[in-house]
Amino acid sequence: MRAIQITAFGGPEILIPTELPEPAAADGEQVFDVVAAGINYADTHQTEDSYLAKQQLPLIPGGEVVVRDASGQRLLGLVGAGGYAQRVAADPARFLPIPDSVSDGQALASLVQGVTAWHLLRTSTHLQEGETVVVHAGAGGVGTLAIQLAKRWGAGRVIATASSEDKRALTLELGADVALDSRTPDLKAALREANGGRGVDVVLEMTGGTVFDQSLDALAPLGRLAVFGMAGRAPGTAVEPSKLMARSTAVIGFWLMHIATRPELMSAALTDLFTLISDGDLRPIVGETYSLETVIDAHRALLDRSSVGKLVLDPWS
Template sequence: MRAIQITEFGGPETLVVRDLPDPQPGEGEQVMDVLAAGINYADTHQTENSYLAQQTLPMIPGGEVVVRDADGRRRLGLLAAGGYAQKIAADPRRLFEIPDAVDDGQALTTLVQGATAWHLLRTSTHLQAGETVVVHAGAGGVGTLAIQLAKRWGAGRVIATASSEEKRALTLELGADIAIDSRVDDLKGALREANDGRGVDVVLEMTGGSVFDQSLAALAPLGRLAVFGMAGRTPPSPIDAGKLMARSTAVIGFWLVHIVQQPARLAEAVTDLMQLIAGGELRPVVGATYDLDHASDAHRALLDRSSVGKLVLDPQA
């Protein structure tokens, strides 16, 4: 089979296509064709070995796949690795069946990014009706779904940030009430101005550095900032517990691994999202599709923040 195999850690240039033996199935597993694989920010950390979990070489990256099982049914699932390949070995009983009304790219939006958006709002920040929600990177895979879910679950105002006029227009189409330029110097001031001069209640943050710091400063009393990534590769300033107490604010970390380790909680999110998509109640934004030979371009698009929506890899192309 053809697959991306990494033999050294680094940037997109390490994504090299190789001819490798087909995977060998373990107990209860089948070898299945990969119809599509999801491409995520976490994959860029995986290739750098800069993620929360340490990686080992050689490695086939990618943990999010749509496959066809022995009965011809399309299934969706998360793996530890191996998704950037034409075949994988997996237990079909651990995968989600995909409704006919949901295509491969749409299905992929429900896993890493969809379940993250779902649990950030429901589990981490406990969004309450009428609250103001800030969604950073609003045109990205998590952001496009988080905007829609926040509105669906009663947010009083959704403020999206994005780096281009085109991306900001997309966030407004998806239901954001206000879209602001993520590159402004005074982000704290811009967020408060977008909320009529008041602090905001919930922030979903995955950039790090100054974006984190200014977002935390923009919180209203009892506000919550959920951090689920560090795309800018720059850590925020140390958190002052006294300042959190003084304003009754909270910083919440989120790593999807802990949801995956509780299969019922992952299934709750994925099943709900799949039903909403199938019923036309949720609009998944599927961006560009890449073949194996251009997987490195997908990683570059994520890193330079030029991508929109969910990026998909087609290993069979």
């Protein structure tokens, strides 16, 4: 089979297609054809070995896949690694059926990004009706869905940030009330100004560094900042407990792997997301589809922030 297998950690340049033996199924596993795989920002960390979970070589990147079973049913699931390949060996219990009304790209947008957006708002920050929500990287996979979900669940105001005019226009189209340039030097002042001079209630943050610092400073009393990524690869920021106490604010970490270990939490989010998509009430933004030969370009687009929406890999094209 054809796949991307890396034997050394590094940047996009290491993503070279190769011929590999068919995967062998361990006890309780089956070998599935990969119909499509998700390309995530976390994959760029995986290939660098710079994320929370340490990786081992050799490695086939990619943690989310759409597969097809013997009956032809499309299934969606997390596999940890092995997604950038034509076939994968996995436990069938990892997968959930995809409704016919949901496309492969929409399903992949729902898994990592959709479940993350759903639980950031529902479980991590406990969004309340009327609150102001800041969505950083609003044109990305998580951001585009978080904007829509926040508005649907009663946010009084949604403030999105994005790095280009086209991306900011997309966030407004999806329901954001204000779209700010993410490169604004005084982000704290810009967020407060966009909220009528008041602090904001909820921030979804995945960059780190000064974006984290200024977002934390922009919180209103009882505000919550949820961290779900470190795209800026900036050094960690120390948070003084007294600073949190001074305005009763909270910093909450989120890693999807902890949701993945709780099947009921995964199922609740995906069932709701699939229903919303099928009913036309949620619009996943599916970006470009890449082949094994061009997946290097997908990683470059993620790293230079030129990508929009959910990126998809077709290992058979």
